[in-house]
Structures are given as structure tokens and as C-alpha cells.
Amino acid sequence: MTDPAATQIVFLLFPGITQLDFTAPAQALCRMPGALLAGAAKSLDPIATDSGFSILPTHDFASSPQADILCIPGGHGVAEALHDAATIDFIARQAAGATWVTSVCTGAFLLGRAGLLTGKRATTHWGYTHLLPLVGATYEHARIVEDGTIVTSGGVTSGLDFALTLIASIRGDAAAQAIQLAIEYDPAPPFVGGHPDHAPAAVTEGLKARVYDGAAARMAAALTAP
Template identity: 40%
Template sequence: MKPLKTGMLLFPELTILDFTGPYDVFIKAPCFDVIVIGETTTPLKAEGGLTLQADVAFRDCPQLDIIFVPGGRGINALLTNKVVLGFLQLHARHAKYITSVCTGSLVLAAAGLLDGYRATTHWRSQELLRMFDVKTVEERVVRDRNRITGSGVTSGIDFGLTLTAMIGGEEMAKIVQLQLEYNPEPPFTAGSPHTAGIPILQTTKEKTRAMFDSRKKIIQGLQQRTFSAHQP
């Protein structure tokens, strides 16, 4: 089986685990040929300051079989970045799979690549994804035809294993899972808004309110421009 060219997008202020969870799965599965891509190959900072660097700039990127977009604070800038959105739209024409983890789905939605599809995102951004023409669902990993999306940050490993099973088979995915010793036993049940409890949920919402509000304002602006463009 020829490995599929898998373009994993880097951008400033991405959530590192959104990227490295799937990355660690993909580099262990022989069905993927990982290409780390960016608008340029200039080093950039992820959330928290970790320095990352793309291997290939958009202008030099071969046609991708798989498009992958992680999430993070930096997606706010991507929602209106015509270069990034145009790149995703161009490669989506011939890609076999169009994918994301966490708020990366908002970027796919802004590019029009989730219109009419079922998809998921981080629980805090479910409302924002619904603002697009996307059938938003609260599931760990959602597959709708060739769109595969993972929910919040840690779902990246589940997403990666799901995609591995789809392409390389269940046995390959299980081997990778064992290599990663992915056998989670979280110390608390606070990983979901449905189990965390009201005080934790309210505090978390308050801590993330500024980012939520700014992101919502950007999406509302996108909708207004789309509405105006369709007016006679």
C-alpha cells in the first residue's frame, strides 16, 4: 500500500497536543507519509512558547491525500486568513480525507469544507461550529464520508487511531495503540462538561470567555460578509 501524503498544518499559537497526538500516531503507521506544512518555513511559537518549524511551505507543497488542521488560540487569525483558507480549498479538491482536531474544525468550516457535513469540535466551541452550515455533534470522533473530525485536544489520539484503522486496517491501528500504550485512566472525571460538575464548568467557561467572545465576533463578521455578498 502506498502511503498517503498527509499534510499537517502548523501555525502560530496552535495547541501542541492537538498536533502531536495525531502526529505520534501517523509516524508509527506505515500508511501515512507525514508532511509538516506551513504558510512559510519560518520558526513559529505554539501556545506556551514551544518553537516549531514546518518542513514545507504552501508554495512547495505537493498535492495532499490527507489534510489535517489542529486547533488552538491561533485559529482566530486563520478564520480570515485568505492564504490559509485558499490553500485548504485548493488541496481539498483532490484530497481523499479532510480532517481536524479540536477547533481546527472551525478553520475547515470557515473554508466552506464542512458545509452540510456532520462534525465535532472542542466542547467550548460547539456553539461556534453550529454558526456555520455544519451538523454539529458531541462525539469523540466524527466521520461523515471523507470528513473526519476529533473533539477536544486529547481526542487527537483517538482521531489518529480511527483514521489509521480506516486506511491501514484495525490491526495496524491496534499495534500503534499498544506502541503508544494508549490506555487512559484519568485521575478525575472532569474531562467532559457533562461530568465535571457545575462549579468546575462555570469556572472554566469564565476563564475561556474572552477567547470565546472574540472568536464568536470573528465568525459573526464572516457571516455578515457572506450575507452581504448574496444580496442583489
């Protein structure tokens, strides 16, 4: 019999996932009292991440448990996943039965393709925020955006902040604070510049030119393709 106090957390896994979008919130959420984690993909084959190594799903879509918390990570593989009917159908079906529907980074666009961000406030990685209206969402300038039971977060490392925020909502501040202490999440970055609001303009523009202008164009093309 399933423990009534348990919270089933399901992460979508897909080729080209940004591993920290998945592993950072998973590391915090797995420590929440009653948490049960699953990583669901189209098949049980290894999933290639953006970091040069692969991860193994625990379930395929057919065998995945129903999520109480559904989490959709991002990554450069999102543009391809947007056109995968089985993936979008899985998100929509899981979201219909979930208490919380969440995303990290560009995972927001998969929520949007499944019709879950229409009329919602949302955020994503700073390089893609201007594309949120393409999935019916209104961009809110924040690291974490809660609109009812839908929670979206910014790029990559924001997944850890999102997880702790969600744990506090579900199990209380003390539980979230204990987990933050347990994983020694006490950030002291060597530079103030993890967002364009704070980074030197030359660094931001250089990174956009090298990576994010092209990546955002590919995402826009994927979102507007028939």
C-alpha cells in the same frame, strides 16, 4: 517515484496552534505503514505554539505535497487564521485533492471557513460547539464525527483517538491496535472529568468564565466579521 502504498499526511501549521492538536495525531499517524508526514505553513519560519516553544514547518504552502490526509489542528490562533486568505486557500486547494479531510478541536472552523462543513455533521472543542452552525455545520455530540470523508474531533486529546480511528479505517484494526500498544496509549486519568458531561459543574463553570466564554466570543466575532 512515489511509493503507491504511501499515504501523504499534511498538517496545517499556524501561529498560536495548540501543539498537542498537531503532535498527538502526528505521533500515531507517523507510525501507520506507508505514512509520509509534512507540516505546511505560510513560510518556513518557526511557528509559535501555545506551549511556549516553536515548531519548524517542513514545507511552505507553495512547496507542500498534495495530501491524501489533510489535518487541520486548532488553537487560539484559529481566530486570526480565519482572516488569512492564503491559509484558507491552501486548505481549500488541499481538500480538493485529499482522500480524507480532518480537523482537531477548533481546526473545524478553518475547515468551515474554507466551505468544507456546509451541511455536514461535525464536532469541536466543547467550549465552541455552539458556534458550528456559523460555518454551516450541525453539531453532533461525539468525540469523533465522521461524515463521509470529513472527520472532525473534539478538543486537544481527542486528536489521538481520531488518529487511531482513521488508521483503523485505512490500514485495519490490527494496525491501529499495534500503534496504540506501541505508544502505550492506555489512559487512566486521575479524575473523571475531561468533558462537561462528567466534570463537576463548578469546575466547568469556573473554566468557562476564566477562559472559554471569552475565547468563544472572540471566535464568534472572527467568524461573523466581514
